[in-house]
Amino acid sequence: MKFLLRRLALLLLTGWAAITLNFVLPRLMPGDPIEAMLARYQGRLDPRTVSALKIEFGLNSHQGPLSEYFTYIGHTLTGNLGTSITYFPTSVASIIGSALPWTLGLVGFSIVVAFCIGTALGAAAGWRRGSRLDTFVVPFGVMLSAMPVFWVSLLALYFLAFRLGWFPVAGGIGTSQTVSISGIGSIISHAALPAMTLTLVSLGSWVLLMRNNTVSVLGEDFIKFGRAKGLPERVVAYRYAARNAILPNFTAFALALGFVVAGAIFTESVFSYPGIAYYLLQAVLSLDYPLMQGIFLVIVVAVLCANFLADLLYVFLDPRIRLESRS
Amino acid sequence: MKAFFANRLALAGLAIVAFFGLVALLAPVIAPYSPTDINFKPMLGVSAEHLLGTTPQGNDIFSQLVYGARASLLVGLATGAVIAAVQLLMGIFSGYVGGWVDAVLSVVTNVFLVMPGLVLLIVIAAYLPQRGLVTMIVILAVAGWAWGARVLRAQAMSLRDRPFVEAARMSGEGRWWIVLGHIVPNMFGILVANFFGAALYAVLAEAGLEFLGLGNINNVTWGTMLYWAENGDAVLLGQWLYLLLPGLCILLLGMAFGLLNFAVDQVANPRLRRN
Numbered sequence: 001m002k003f004l005l006r007r008l009a010l011l012l013l014t015g016w017a018a019i020t021l022n023f024v025l026p027r028l029m030p031g032d033p034i035e036a037m038l039a040r041y042q043g044r045l046d047p048r049t050v051s052a053l054k055i056e057f058g059l060n061s062h063q064g065p066l067s068e069y070f071t072y073i074g075h076t077l078t079g080n081l082g083t084s085i086t087y088f089p090t091s092v093a094s095i096i097g098s099a100l101p102w103t104l105g106l107v108g109f110s111i112v113v114a115f116c117i118g119t120a121l122g123a124a125a126g127w128r129r130g131s132r133l134d135t136f137v138v139p140f141g142v143m144l145s146a147m148p149v150f151w152v153s154l155l156a157l158y159f160l161a162f163r164l165g166w167f168p169v170a171g172g173i174g175t176s177q178t179v180s181i182s183g184i185g186s187i188i189s190h191a192a193l194p195a196m197t198l199t200l201v202s203l204g205s206w207v208l209l210m211r212n213n214t215v216s217v218l219g220e221d222f223i224k225f226g227r228a229k230g231l232p233e234r235v236v237a238y239r240y241a242a243r244n245a246i247l248p249n250f251t252a253f254a255l256a257l258g259f260v261v262a263g264a265i266f267t268e269s270v271f272s273y274p275g276i277a278y279y280l281l282q283a284v285l286s287l288d289y290p291l292m293q294g295i296f297l298v299i300v301v302a303v304l305c306a307n308f309l310a311d312l313l314y315v316f317l318d319p320r321i322r323l324e325s326r327s
Numbered sequence: 328m329k330a331f332f333a334n335r336l337a338l339a340g341l342a343i344v345a346f347f348g349l350v351a352l353l354a355p356v357i358a359p360y361s362p363t364d365i366n367f368k369p370m371l372g373v374s375a376e377h378l379l380g381t382t383p384q385g386n387d388i389f390s391q392l393v394y395g396a397r398a399s400l401l402v403g404l405a406t407g408a409v410i411a412a413v414q415l416l417m418g419i420f421s422g423y424v425g426g427w428v429d430a431v432l433s434v435v436t437n438v439f440l441v442m443p444g445l446v447l448l449i450v451i452a453a454y455l456p457q458r459g460l461v462t463m464i465v466i467l468a469v470a471g472w473a474w475g476a477r478v479l480r481a482q483a484m485s486l487r488d489r490p491f492v493e494a495a496r497m498s499g500e501g502r503w504w505i506v507l508g509h510i511v512p513n514m515f516g517i518l519v520a521n522f523f524g525a526a527l528y529a530v531l532a533e534a535g536l537e538f539l540g541l542g543n544i545n546n547v548t549w550g551t552m553l554y555w556a557e558n559g560d561a562v563l564l565g566q567w568l569y570l571l572l573p574g575l576c577i578l579l580l581g582m583a584f585g586l587l588n589f590a591v592d593q594v595a596n597p598r599l600r601r602n
């Protein structure tokens with residue numbers, strides 16, 4: 001319990017830090033980004049929106065910065081993320097609501113598949129350290145983790161989708177289809193290429209991590225003891241080595257997740273996939289700060305929730321953590 | 328040191344970095360044209376004059392590729408150095424000094440670890456009025472320093488209680504003298520591994536931001552080359568070398584840093600050492 005409470009406190013603190021960054025960054029940055037944004041949309045927004053935006057970002061406001069800050073936190077916590085400028089008058093929350101499921105599907109699938117394949121490959125390589133498999137897996141893992149995601153996506157898009165026509169070139173679903181049971185085939189065929197690229201590039205870090213974990217677990221006494229008891233190699237490998245080596249993977253989940261989310265930004269951008277990262281990029285390139293801030297916050301919150309799930313799983317899997325809190 | 332040089336992976340990584348280093352230094356000699364010269368016929372194919380053809384804007388692709396090595400190498404090494412320096416300070420203050428300093432720094436580190444780095448980078452970059460290589464290095468360091476900081480902290484903490492540090496303290500050596508003479512040298516291996524890890528991250532993140540159009544798109548780098556390749560529809564028009572090669576260079580340089588990181592880790596980390 002103590003472990004979970006500590007983690008929960010950290011995650012809440014991070015969420016607060018994200019909200020604060022949203023509030024502070026546009027006010028601190030040189031060159032008045034908000035003025036630049038308003039200048040860019042001069043004449044295209046009606047005066048009421050402009051004054052609402054000015055108040056939201058602390059220009060022309062009669063409040064002090066501190067009470068502005070508390071108003072901002074209040075709005076954010078109640079789900080009031082403002083109005084998008086490029087998609088005016090759609091609210092930021094409703095854009096995020098429609099984009100989020102696409103990204104959750106893409107990222108969720110990729111992270112689970114990459115975790116399973118990568119961990120299995122890394123465990124096999126670490127167990128047979130120095131073997132032919134190991135000498136292949138290490139450079140292969142390093143290569144995968146050095147792959148520029150956007151480049152792999154571009155190549156896949158060009159060769160597999162454009163030249164060979166095996167996959168759709170853009171979008172999340174066929175133009176004639178609607179999101180329903182009958183459209184599921186179209187959804188899967190559109191998601192296939194982005195999901196495969198994302199899985200491929202996030203595989204490398206799991207492979208290297210699990211390989212090193214396994215190598216360091218193999219030096220432990222309980223492995224020698226298991227062997228000395230005369231247990232079959234298979235039992236030592238799975239029930240003694242792999243079971244313990246996999247635990248640090250859960251604590252490394254935060255990093256891995258950050259990596260996959262970063263990857264999703266590139267894959268969604270290259271494949272024009274209608275997920276949240278695609279809108280983030282559109283917002284950034286068109287200086288739509290309310291939309292950008294909203295998406296930043298939602299991504300951080302989603303990452304925090306996923307982290308908490310990983311922590312729960314970790315406590316469930318590692319009896320040491322559970323016992324520590326009881327004593 | 329010997330173990331490091333005996334490692335084939337490390338040698339391969341070193342060779343690749345040295346190769347790109349030479350290319351970057353000798354770029355004016357190697358490249359036949361200026362990378363920003365747009366007076367060529369656009370979309371030329373491979374020929375003796377233009378080894379890799381020309382871009383839709385009329386640049387010589389080979390010259391751009393050669394000059395592009397400079398930005399990636401500079402950003403990779405500089406960001407790596409900045410991050411390693413920050414991590415060293417954090418490690419010493421957190422692990423060796425301890426107390427409430429450690430408590431505060433640990434929380435800050437953990438917050439930055441959980442925050443998705445690239446998203447934070449994009450958001451910071453979006454507010455910047457001007458973006459050059461220096462601002463790039465600064466924001467890359469801000470978003471990426473936490474990764475690996477905890478390993479240095481743990482190392483500093485375990486060093487603090489070792490007998491030889493204890494002995495130094497007993498013999499009356501000053502606190503900072505102990506830090507410089509005993510703690511820092513023993514953190515060196517991990518620090519070097521972290522340096523290469525950070526360089527890998529920086530090379531990929533820089534190219535990524537530039538590809539998204541969040542760098543200075545007028546700089547000649549491998550990332551901006553890919554930006555123009557995508558936005559100029561070069562690929563759809565058949566200029567696929569323009570797409571393939573900058574990415575391949577990023578991959579190779581990143582892989583070299585990754586291999587060096589892995590190899591140093593194998594030597595410096597006692598748990599991974601072969602007995």
